[in-house]
Amino acid sequence: MSTHRIRFLAALAGLLLLGAGGNAAAQSTITCESRNGQYQSCSANTSGGVTLSRQLSSQGCWQGDTWGYDRNRVWVTRGCRAEFRVGGASSSNNTGAKVAGALVLGAIVAAAVANNKHNDHDDRYDNDYDNGYGGGYGNGREIRCESTSGRYTTCGYVDRHQHVEIRRQLSNQQCVYGRNWGVDGRQLWVDDGCRAVFVVY
Template sequence: MKRFVSSVLVLALVVPSLGQSAYAGQTVRCESSNGQYKSCPVDTRGGVTLSRQLSSSGCWQNDTWGYDRNRVWVTNGCRAEFNVGDYQSSGHDNSNAVAGAVVVGLIGAAILANKNKKDRDRDRYYDDDRYNGGNYYQPSNTVRCESNDNNYVRCPFYGRGHVEVQRQLSKTYCQYGQNWGVERNTIWVENGCRADFAVY
C-alpha cells in the first residue's frame, strides 16, 4: 500500500513537468503575399490560434487561414502571427488537480482530458461544428458547389465572405486552397470536390 501511495505521489509530481515541456508554445509568422496561398511548416499537434493580424485583409479561420497536422496556411492576403502548441497552462492546471487529489483515477482522467482537448484542437479544421470565439453561429445562406468529372466550377454567393464546408458530398476530401477556395463573392471547386458551403 505504501508503495502504491508513493507511486501516486511520484506521478503527481512528474505529470506537471511533462505537461509543461510536451507542448511549449511558439509563435509562427505566416504571410500571404500578393494574395497568394502560402504554407508554413510547423508541428501543430498542440493546436493553433491567431495571435496578431498583420494585414489589412481579413484573417478568418478555415477561410483565409487554417492548419492541418504539419503546417499553417494563409491565402487571399492574410498575414498574421500564430500561437502554435501553447497548452502549458492547460496541462499545468490538470496536473495541479491531480497533485491535490493524489488519486490514480484523477490522474488518468486528467491525462485523458488533456489528450482529448489537444485532439479536438488539432482536428478543429476537419470538424463540422462551426465555432467562433466560444460561440456557435449560423450561416446567412448555404451554397452547393460541385466539381463533376473533376471540372473547375465557380459558384456565386451573397454574404460577408466567410465560407466553410458545411457538408461534404463527394468521396474526394474538400481541402481549402487545394481543391476549393473563395474569390470575392465566388466559391470555386475542382478535382472532384462537391459540397454544401456555409456562407457567413
C-alpha cells in the same frame, strides 16, 4: 447568486486555469504569409493548437476562412499574413485543473445569464433561417458546386455567420479548403477541378 460569489468563482477559475497552463509545453511563434493572395502552408507542430498572435497584412485573417491548420502545418490564403503561436500538447496532469476551471467558468456564465433581467435573444441565425439562408444547425442547405475544365466558378450565397463544409466530393481532384474551394465575400467558389456537394449551416 450574489455579485461577491460570482467574483469569487471568477478568481478561483482564473487560478485553476493559470495553474493548468504553468506546466504546458513551451510555445513558439511562426510567421506564415500569403503572397499575392496565393495559398501558403507553413510547417509547424500544431498538437497543442494554434492561435493568431499578430496580423501583419491589411487583408483580413479569419480562422477557417483565410487561415487554418491541420496536424503538421498552418496555412494562409487570400493575402492573410500573420504571426501564429503554436505549441505542444499540455501535460495530462493539467487536465483535472482545466476541467475544474471550465466548470467554474460555466457556473459563472450560467449565473450571469440567470441574473441578467435585460438579456436579449440573439436572433441572427433565426433571421437567416427565416430568410432562406439555411441558418441554424439542422441538416443545413446543400449547394452543388463544380469547377469544370479547371475553371473558377461561384455557386451560391453564404451568410457571414454560416459555416460551409464538404458533404460529398464528386471529383477525382481532391478539394482542399483555401486551395481550390472556399468562400470569397459571400460567394462559395471552386477552382482547379474541384467538384463537390457542400453543406451550409
